Amino acid sequence: MKTCWDTLPTFRQIGAIIKDKFDGASEVTIAEDEDTPRIVMKNTQFKRHTNADLIYMTPSPDFCDADLSRGILGTIGRECNATSQGVDGCQLVCRKCWQ
Helix, strand or coil: CCCCCCCCCCHHHHHHHHHHHHHCCEEEEEEEECCEEEEEECCCCCCCCCCCCCEECCCCCCCCCCEHHHCECCCCCCCCECCCCCCCEHHHCCHHHHC
16 A cells, blocks of 8 residues: 655745745736726736736735824834844834834
């Protein structure tokens, strides 16, 4: 008898895949052509997305600036540790905060 074991990737590997997809996501819009709506790239200079790509219609809000109606407190004025690669590091805080 032969047994095959198939395992999922590690949580870190899955996170890296999702982050790569997020970083390469394409902004799209809906085009109404002859009663048939279709998804088209908002910037035609970029290649068309595939079924494996992430797409979005509305950009993410700027989390640097406060938007209390959305519950975003903003990060302007937040202090960061310039030598840290962790969550207290300046790479994770918007540039307006530490420049």
